[in-house]
Amino acid sequence: MGLTSKEVLGLAVLAAVLLFVGTVWLWPRLARRGWRAVCGRVGLLLATQLAIFAAVGLAANQAFGFYASWSDLFGMEKDQGVVVDHAAGGPLRVADTRRVPGAGSGRPQVSGAIQEVGIVGRTTRIATPAYVYLPPEYFQPQYRTRRFPVAVVLTGYPGTASALVEKLRYPRTALELAREGRMEPMILVMLRPTVAPPRDTECVDVPGGPQTESFFARDLPDAVRAHYRVAREPRGWGIVGNSTGGYCALKIALHHPGVYAAGAGLSAYYKAPIDPTTGDLFHGDKERENRADLFWYLKHMPAADTSLLVSSSRTGESNYKDTLRFIDRVKATGLTRISSIILESGGHNFNTWRREIPGTLQWISERLTADR
Template identity: 75%
Template structure:
């Protein structure tokens, strides 16, 4: 049974209930002052607490999508996929479709009515980074009248560690995009959903780490190249946007700031603005101060040529720790007189899925207005 299985959660809850009931039932028999009775009380209390913490952890993981599997949790998910070109060409292509997932909407079995989510494996031609992704294709992509049309694309990033499925089932990006397009509030758009964690379990913060992995180059060059070779996506710089939450939000802003020739718009939902150094990241910069400065978005805005791109940042006056940093970043971008900046500031909202679900419709609508399908 998988880590995110409801059966695992039910079994954990049942075990906790049984241990609690057993503790209550056996407590009178363990009330003596012998070492056996004391050990029994300690053991029963410890087992009950562990079971309760396990239940809480499983609920949190299902709600926020921290880990996708037991191997992911234990840091054992390191295998790289073997990519095969399914277009009739030679093997070794950068993108392979490995499965599909139908949208859970009316007409869900017919892509021309509800769109389709394709599960793909991507290997960067220059960075050799391998990463799975889920690609949402809107209904129009499959309709005959649009067969010669290209579509804008948005790269959608999770936080760290995050799971791609959470972007679909928890944050509901495809469903939101489809409803907005149906209502005429945004144009049909391809969504490329994946984790910024391309070298699990390490958090590379979308940095080109000396000696590798070169995560920034993967997202700036290899990922768009692989997708352009397989899907009908516009080839002009104005055809691409990028959005993410938390770590993914930092990555989205950084990629738009550093690579405006690729990403015409970048959205950071509850982002931070400089790469942290902690046990999950390891040594990202190898004492290279220039690389460390470049990974600081406020430093980049102040010291590098202002990028010709559009940025959107979000925060909350109450509940988010990045509120003051977000206001400072907005002011820094305004001073460039070239880079465009917008914001969503909620009265209250924590660093969680519920807050981001409130921000995603407005963010996608904003992005759609800044992308071209040519």
């Protein structure tokens, strides 16, 4: 049974309940002196607490999508980072097609479709799974010649791509907004920035390691263009993310305005951290390290002709002051455009991002155009 399955969570909850009831029932028998009684009490308390901790941890993982599998949890996902072989069918291969959760009709012409795909970078040799949302119009005859705008959507770290579909509801939200006339039909390419698990590369081209920034700036757009009817020009491409994905989205939009016309960072930070999950990202390369600091980049590099959106909360988000400072720094460039979503309160969690996603999708739709 998988880490995120309801059966595993149900068993954990059941074990916690049974151990709690057993502790209450057996406590009088163990309330005597002697090493056996003491060991019995300690054992029951320890087992009950572990069961409760496991149940709470599994429930939190299902709610927030931290880990997708047991191997992901224990850091054993190491075979998917870099591949030598290129897929014979091209850089993007479709593994499965499914309906949009909560969209009603299963017909793609009515409710769109979600395709589970595998992407292989032709230059970086990075391989990663992703989900692609295709709007209903993609399947309708009157739109057969249209090349649709694209938003690349990134999770945080460690995150799972499926959380973008099931927890953050990007496809369902995009479908509803388009039906209401609040955004244009758009293709969403949803994946996590952790393309070399379990390492958190912070979308950096690591010297001698994964070339993550190049993958998102070059290989991913090329693979999507080769397989789908999507916009060819930068004016049809945007990138969105939350937390780590938000930092990546802002950085890639700033570094590569010739690829992405807009970038949105929800609850983003503005400088790549160095910690046990990232390892040494720069290997003494000060230029790379500076470029990964968005405040440094805005001050020292030429202004990028792109549009940015940032979000935070006055209460609940640790990035609030940095976000205000980032807005001021972008405004000072005179060329890069900046917008923001500032909530009165909201923590660093899915509920906060679900409140920001409709406005974010509407914002990015207004800045992208389809090839007609």
